[in-house]
Amino acid sequence: MRIELEKRAERSKTLAWASPVIAVLATMVTGGLIFAALGKPPLAALWVFFVEPFASLWSLEELVVKATPLILIGVGLSVAYRANVWNIGAEGQLTAGALLGSTVPILFNAWNTPATLLAMLVLGAIGGMLWALIPAVLKIKAGANEILVSLMLVYVAQLLLDWLVRGPWRDPHGYNFPKSVAFENWQTMPTIGEGRLNLGIFIAVLIAVVLAVVMRRTIKGYEVRVMGEAPRAGRFAGFSADRMVLFSFLLSGGLAGLAGVIEVASTVGQLQPNISPGYGFTAIIVAFLGRLDPVGVVIAALMLAASYLGGEAAQIALGISDKAARVFQGVLLFWVLACDTLILYRPRLVRGPTAEAAR
Template identity: 85%
Template sequence: MRFELEKRSERSLVMAWASPVIAVVATMITGGLIFAILGKPPLTALWVFFVEPFSSLWSLQELVVKATPLILIGVGLSVAYRANVWNIGAEGQLTAGALAGSMVPILFNSWQSPLTLVAMLVLGILGGMIWALVPALLKVKTGANEILVSLMMVYVAQLLLDWLVRGPWRDPHGYNFPKSVSFEDWQTMPTIGDGRLNIGIVIAVVVAIALAVLMRRTIKGYEVRVMGEAPRAGRFAGFSADRMVIFVFLLSGGLAGLAGVIEVASTVGQLQPNISPGYGFTAIIVAFLGRLDPIGVVVAALMLAVSYLGGEAAQIALGLSDKAARVFQGVLLFWVLACDTLILYRPRLVFGTTPEAAR
């Protein structure tokens, strides 16, 4: 008896949708096993992790707040990955966007205008773009691997942020804490209701829909898909691989930068050494779990937001390490990629005679 993967002649539509579901179920089972090994009751732990985030209005709001940057970054990355361009450095582009956007409240603190926030958002996008342009240009001009360069740029951005908030941008009245000044009302995102929910989610959903239209209906989206599937055919169609690399890096970097500035201008409310719990990396999982489709990314971002909230709840209720959420995310990515094999291959158990048996 042996296990065989048989190539399908076409992509299986059923599996394209079933694969993420199978992956989530497999992640639950794996998670239960990990809890059991850690000596925690698996069912209770899973309940705390995956169900409690839905149990109150506060946590539902928090879910949307956490999903906002994941959507913004995830849709950008999904376009880049569709083009077979591997931007792994969204966390750095997020940081660069947060830094650029924060120049307005920190350096021009007194400028109060309806345009203040707009200027911050635009600068955030530009910051993320500039950070993303480095790996893009290096890839186009020198053939440098974009995975490594974009990843290394993350640490450069984080160290730059660290230096700024401990040095030149530190709040002079902040008792020497490594923080910038707190942003004023007109420098933060308008809230929806009286909680932490803000209009960032509206921007994120609008962007997701716009990119869904771009990918499905426009020549640019078609170009992205062709370059990702068959670059030689893309050249035959008259598309340029180099321009594509730059386009998707600018798009995904700009959106990561936007997510960064929205984070500091809403839930964080100032610059500090830690502005993101790894949204830029989690968004990679979001992009894959969402089938590299902008609408799918919205759903996937909500699911990954659960793992953040569940991780926090598990810290409190079960005394688990805060790394538990990251473990879950890693296990989930593993299963998503594994299950994606099923879209192009049909698994099969073969009960046949082995060559030895035949003799």
């Protein structure tokens, strides 16, 4: 018994929509099995994990707050992956953006103008771009593998952050905790309402919409798709592979940096050794679940944000380890990739000898 793939005459439009949905359902079934294996009631656990995050106003707000960095990073990565450029170091670019953006509140603490926050956001994006520039340039100039270089720089960025908050940037009045000074209210994102909801989500959605238009309606979007799917054809059309690497890294790195500075200037409120629960890696899943499409990414980001919330809720309500959320995220990406095969191929179960043996 084995599986044979039969290429479809054209990609299935129905399945292109349905595959992420099938993947999510399959993840829930897998999740239920994992809960059962952990000795927890599967249905109750699934309810806490996947439904409750959407069920109250408080959690919806929190959902949007957690989705903000995932959208920002996810849309950037979706463009890069479309171009077949593999930036997997978004977590490092997020950290670098947070660092450069935080120079304003930490080094120029008294500078209180309406432009302060704007300067922080711009510096955050620049920080992410600079960090992403390293793998891009090493790829273009030396042919160094961008996957490995961008990933190595995640560790370097996190260690740099660690050194700064334990050393030169530590709050002198902070009782020796490894934290920077707390940001003042003019150095943080304006909040909406009473909770933690802030301006960040609007920036994120706006950027997603802009990128959706760019990808669908402009030459640049066309260039990205051609260079990803048929680089040879792209070169004949006069597009440069090197420029595409640079563009993809600057865009995805800049957005990751922006996500980083928004995160420290809103929910975190200062620099500390841990500023992100792995948003840069989760955003990789978001990009694929969103079918590498900016609009899809927004929906996928809400899904993955729910898994963070669901993980916290399941820990409190049912004593399920918060690590379960990470397992779900990994399982989800597996199912997404498996289901994507269905768009291009029709799988068939075949009994008997292989094609080779039959010849």
